[in-house]
Amino acid sequence: MSQALSVLQSVFGYPSFRGQQAEIVDHVIDGGDALVLMPTGGGKSLCYQIPALVRDGVAIVVSPLIALMSDQVAALRELGVSAAYLNSTLALDEQQRIEAELVNGTIDLVYVAPERLLQPRMLARLANSPVSLFAIDEAHCVSQWGHDFRPEYRGLARLAETFPDVPRIALTATADLRTREEIIEQLGLAQAAHYVHSFDRPNIQYRVAERGSAKQQLQDFIDREHARDAGIVYCLSRKKVEETADWLSNTGREALPYHAGLSPALRAHNQARFLREEGVIMVATVAFGMGIDKPDVRFVAHLDLPSSMEAYYQETGRAGRDGEPATAWMLYGLGDAVQRRRMIEQGNAPAERKRVEHAKLDAILAFCELATCRRIHLLAYFGEQREAACGNCDTCLNPPETYNATRYARIALSAIYRTGQRFGTGYIVDHLRGVHSERAESLGHNALSTAGLGEEMAAKSWRSILRQLVALGYVRVEHAYGGLQLDGSCRELLRGEETLELRIDRKAKKSRTPRVKKELPPIEIEDEPLWEALRAVRTELAREADVPPYVIFHDATLRHMLAARPTDMAAFAEVPGVGEKKREAYGKAFLDAIAEHA
CATH class of the missing domain: 3.40.50.300 (P-loop containing nucleotide triphosphate hydrolases)
Incomplete structure (x- = not known):
């Protein structure tokens, strides 16, 4: 771990590990398999990048999108790390050069898509290469119950059989319990250590x-x-x-x-x-x-x-x-539920998959309400x-106001039932408010006991009630024509055995200032000229290097630079996020900008 900490400080410019990073890095360096669930922005990449630099050999990183590999590799190269990607965007001679470095073990990390990794030719190359570890990013793609299923990820189970002595680390930011179980099963990680970081993103x-x-x-x-x-x-x-x-x-x-x-x-x-x-x-x-x-x-x-x-x-x-x-x-709005349910029902997925998708939709609807x-x-x-x-x-x-909506909900449910459970929101609202039409007259709905029973309430309020009844699962939306139908869960409410509190809709208000602990130095009014100067230097350096600005330095590093105002290279090296390679490459440019605003 002393070597890992040295790499963290000298290459990445951070003084210490966060959360479970140190434990994960230590476990993988020692050759253990791991399943890592960590939120976006939580530092997942360091959990395999540092072991890749400490262990002998080449780390293979499985990434689902070739469009993103170049930026990931560019960021590592800016840190002085020997990294590359293998995909169809490269010329043949460039691919051959990288493959030769892979076999010779003269490169630290190689990013590759699962389809390419599992080609017989690629597997043969790896069998003759000093592979230090396999990192499987976006591991939730292996699960058919997840939200981003990629069938090609299923083939990665072969890695455990073909390379039994090479540690594997699977990483994802989004996986419920069922998805985690399938990741473990499909990737052969039953004996792996599990590291589940908090899913909270308090900022x-x-x-x-x-x-x-x-x-x-x-x-x-x-x-x-x-x-x-x-x-x-x-x-x-x-x-x-x-x-x-x-x-x-x-x-x-x-x-x-x-x-x-x-x-x-x-x-x-x-x-x-x-x-x-x-x-x-x-x-x-x-x-x-x-x-x-x-x-x-x-x-x-x-x-x-x-x-x-x-x-x-x-x-x-x-x-x-x-x-x-x-x-x-x-x-x-209610239209979201109608549209999403129609998409599920009209899809080609098997019945079991559709049931899962409906359950997931119910969960996000409940979240909204x-x-x-x-x-x-x-x-x-x-x-x-x-x-x-x-x-x-x-x-x-801004806590929402609620009210006892039991009576109104029962009226709405009764109206849906008595009109035949085949009409949409607009028709039910008009029926409740006593709006007469030739259609309603011809169907005999104007004579029903629920006709006009809610005429004292505005149409918008009835739409809100129906929307919340759908979101809470008391009412479902028939997919073909959008007709409202009763769900079995509404029986207790209709019988008067259950009460129901609903939200009062309101216009969106400007939210109060987020209660987030501010760990970064603030930008005061008098600091703004230097802040803009530092950003301008970063933009120019990024343009010259043909990389995104954040590859040069994150905003957080610039904020620390603004607060510390280093005057020499030794002080510049103490800024969080400044590693040795970046200190040598960019130190003078930023020190000059700081000196101009001293």
């Missing part, structure tokens, strides 16, 4: 707002809280992605689209701009995000409901990787218990 403020005018709500949110920040906006459809990106661009923001329908060249171009420029907003489908290592994403906004709590956690986890305050902001701390609920979903409310979610900062 992220979770907020859900009722959808009204979505674009205007998004603009108000960004203008009010993140006017100059980088962020990600997730949409369900490609069309909505392009419309939203165009609309944000017309408001004066730098917004770029990303979805699978765009050409690979345009996707790569937009992703590179997002990673390398300041303050860019990426508007995307779920095709974007896995492995994105941009530390200063200050917000993730969902304009449509995610498919599951796992997907929500992973997507929101792309905000605030640097530990600074960030916002996970989502709009939600919470009147209690969202963080407690989110952590409980992943099997982690938290007693105290977090103080940094919308339901903690």
Whole structure:
């Protein structure tokens, strides 16, 4: 471990390990297998990168997306680490050169996609190479019950059989208990040590707002809280992605689209701009995000409901990787439930898979309608218990009002039943409010006892009740036509054996300042000229090196630099995040900038 700590300090520039990192690193260096569950931004990569530099031989890192390997490798090379990736984007002679280094053991880490790794030719190469360890990143991809199943990951079970003496470390940020069990089973990790870090990301403020005018709500949110920040906006459809990106661009923001329908060249171009420029907003489908290592994403906004709590956690986890305050902001309405259920039912998945997807959808719907701390609920979903409310979610900062809605819920359920359980929200609301129509007259619904029974309540309030009844599982939405149907769980409520408290919808308010412990030095008004100068130096160096700015230094390192104002190389080396290679490469440029603002 003394050697591991020396590598951490000299190469990565950090004084000590965090949380379970030291225990994991020690275990893998000693040749043990490990399953690591650690939140995005928690330092998972160090858990295999440091053993790779300490153990003799070459570490093979399995990564699901070749589009991200170049940035991961570039970041390591900036630290002075001998790293490379093997994929189809390289010329043949370059691939052959890297393979020769692999066989000779003259390289530290090689990133490879699972499909390539399992090719007979590649396995033969590895059999003749000094492999030090296998790191399987995004390990949840192996699980068919997870949110991002990749069939090719199943073949990685061969590694345990083919290389029984090589340690394997599987890493993921999102896996419920069932997914963890399948990772263990599919990857042959029954004897591995398990390291489950807290899933809590205390710097992220979770907020859900009722959808009204979505674009205007998004603009108000960004203008009010993140006017100059980088962020990600997730949409369900490609069309909505392009419309939203165009609309944000017309408001004066730098917004770029990303979805699978765009050409690979345009996707790569937009992703590179997002990673390398300041303050860019990426508007995307779920095709974007896995492995994105941009530390200063200050917000993730969902304009449509995610498919599951796992997907929500992973997507929101792309905000605030640097530990600074960030916002996970989502709009939600009854239409989300209808659309998501229709997508599940119209899919080609087997019945068992559809049942799992419906259960996951129920969990995210319940999360949206919470009147209690969202963080407690989110952590409980992943099997982690938290007693105290977090103080940094919308339901903690602005507790919603609730009311006894038992009578109104029973009226709504009765109306759904008496009208035949085949009509949508709009028809049921009109029926309850006594709105007469030729259709209702022809069906004889105007004569039902529930017709007009809720005429004293506004249509918006009835829609809120129906939306919450769906989210809480009392009502389900028929997938083909969107008709509301009763679920068996509503019997006790209809019989008067159960009471029900529902939220009172309200307009979104500006949230209070997040209650996040500030460990980084503040940027005072008089510091801003130097702060901008340091950022400008970083941008210029990144442009020269053709890498994203955060590969040079994270914002956190610049903040410490701003506070310490080092005047020589010895003092510069003491700044957290400054390793030996970066001190030699960039020290003079930053010291000159600091001297100019002394």
